[in-house]
Amino acid sequence: MAEASMITPIAGGEDARAKRLQWRMLIGFLGGLIAGLAVHYGAADALWVENVTTYVTGPVGQIFLRLLFMLVIPLLVSALIVGVAEMGEMRALKTVGLRTLVYTVVVSSIAVAVSLLVVNLLQPGAGVDPALARTLIAQGAEGAKAITERAGEAKTGMDALVAIVPNNVFSAMSENDVLAVMFFALFFGIGLMLVQTPQTVALKSVVEGVFEVAMKLIGLVIQLAPIAIFCFMFNLAAQFGWDLIIRLSAYVAVVLLALGLQMFVVFPIILKTLAKKSPVAFFRETQEAFVMAFATASSNATLPTSLRVAHDQLRLPDRVARFVLTIGATANQNGTAMFEGVTVIFLAQFFGIELTLTQQIFVMLVCILGGIGTAGVPAGSLPVIALILGSVGVPPEGIGLVLGVDRFLDMCRTVLNVIGDLVAATVVSAGVTDEPATEAASG
Template identity: 85%
Template sequence: MADTTASASARSEEVRARRLQWRMLIGFAAGLIAGLAVHYGAADAGWVDAVTAYVTGPIGQIFLRLLFMLVIPLLVSALIVGVAEMGEMRALKSVGVRTLVYTVCVSAVAVAISLLLVNLLQPGAGVDPALARTLIAQGADGAKAITSQAGEAKTGMDALVAIIPSNFIGAMSQNDVLAVMFFALFFGIGLMIVQTPQTATLKSAIEGVFEVAMTLIGIVIQLAPVAIFCFMFNLAAEFGWDLMVRLSAYVGVVLLALGLQMFVVFPIVLRLLARKSPLAFFRETQEAFVMAFATSSSNATLPTALRVAHDGLRLPDRVARFVLTLGATANQNGTAMFEGVTVIFLAQFFGVDLTMQQQVMVMLVCILGGIGTAGVPAGSLPVIALILASIGVPPEGIGLVLGVDRFLDMCRTTLNVVGDLVAATVVSAGVGDAEGAEPAA
């Protein structure tokens, strides 16, 4: 009887998830069509600015703020419980090492693909100088804000030391995700080592925080179709297709690089390392990548990715929670690829010839940048400004690509989230093999 009830509940959850996916897709398509219609039919109408400023803009921001409000409690509780459920240091070491090796290797492949394409196709050599001056002037204010933010960012040893928070509450209030994750990882290890009735009660309480956060986020996610409509409406109403066409060479190289990683590298990795059908994987994870595309945030998509890993991919919770919470900040293939293409594109545009050694250094910095970049919209732009300054390219040149960054941010975030789920699938399969269990089907 219990099995029948559980099966019925699982089917009901699957039906609800499928309905939400369709509603999100409908919201996406409707927002895009409505936005394009406004851009080409009533771009100068006063009511358009009023709608985006007082209706669609605030609705989208409220949705994101609700998610961000709950993400830190979710991330902390998921990582603490995920580490504690490893049971022993040997299991944590196994999962941690697999995750680290996978992240570095796949990120290296991603950036190598990006640099190869941008050097072969040379998108920066064909930009019209007059158009470039116009775009840079239009993006001057945004570029100034980004470069000043890049100047405040910690680098080198300071950045490494800053990962360890002096005040956990302060790190949460400043949204310092790496520092928060370090505390959660450290606390989870302590919870795993100390096996007493009191720590068992504490672990149960933290699991309760995770369950409450997931439930509340599940309620917020029901607003996703409306929020996605608003995001797409604002994007299409403001830019249409014009800017995409004017920077088509740059946009095309970025999309080609992301596409090769998504539809060539990931399927090979899934088939060889996880013995998982790529078609089945993409079918089971579609809700996560629709959410990633709409929100442009790995952190905001984390709750959906966790649910997809549990309900769709059927991955072990202890592995999925560990890999996905770390991956939301550390395993960002799309961000690393975008940074590599953008840096070389701007170097080409400004006539800065980079040696192979410099390009290799750019590749290494992009890999590290992908690990340390905040999983929020436009989180990679300050990192790009830092890299540009280090190789002699004017950081203000980032204004050239600001107009298309929102769309490219949506695309690279989708790759980031899919990459996290691929990583969780591969690591789960490896752990299952090591423990004598069957890998995920």
């Protein structure tokens, strides 16, 4: 298979770099946690601690967040435009592209709804001393002001629905109006999909260039994550002590429960009802992709394996499987969307911020679209999570709390992403016959 030979070396190199980064992030997490706990129980009232958090760890963390916010809008816009436009790039697959798009949005919606339901029922972030939470929010308020100052102006009801359609996309970008910006990106992507001229091909090339540059810059910024995580965890542990560890273990358990429900309840129902496929047979046939996804924590690195499993084990039409799996590697990320949803609500609970139903619907919509537009770089969901946190009034620096356990959770949600792509390919392939066997032979 030509795809495997082209993808594997690149993905392998990226995966090795990602693993090194994750180890550095874990070291930063543990270092900040230990130092913060030592301060919390040994020198909590010392003047030097306040000076360190005010003039060193606080500003370093805020600079890291601002770098992410600087890049997240161009990243999401370009990713969504290109992702939607590519679904109709091949005339023979326009119907498949439409079915893939509808399936992706519907199943991603189910995934995020499941994750929000679980995290709201189990409340893993609740129970932290409200006074401590308010203190930390107050300390970070000035640095996060540019991000959160519009959170109190959130629209509700019909006004919120109307506001999703921007009257000025540049104004929406400057105001970090995420849903309005994403609506424009989706709408623009549909336009590129429908208009096939040399000019639109050139325009799509430009947007792809913006996406590649934004991804590269995000990758450079993420290299600073270990230092930022140390600073975040130092501040958090110095404030909350052992309560931090207790809440973090509850958070991990809730993420795994949500992923498990999607994998072993929702997916089997979809397979049985829409594809008339035995879930037991499906999981048996896809176990190679399952193991590869868990080991690499990379959808892109697992793509060659997924393509081979779709052809050899699931016996899916090649032209459909290649299209759906290639698009799905970046645009059908159920696990990522669920992780983002659980993380945002968990941090809101941790900081004692009660999100309204409208705000939770907002979180759900952004997670659905973020699952389509999240960058395929280490900690690629980080900018989306930070952006959602700022939009609903939760301190963005709270992301430092979860990044130390992200490697294991990344492995688990990558399994869901990859298996979700294979479920999508199976469903979209239902009722579609492949072209003569010569195509499979030539692939």
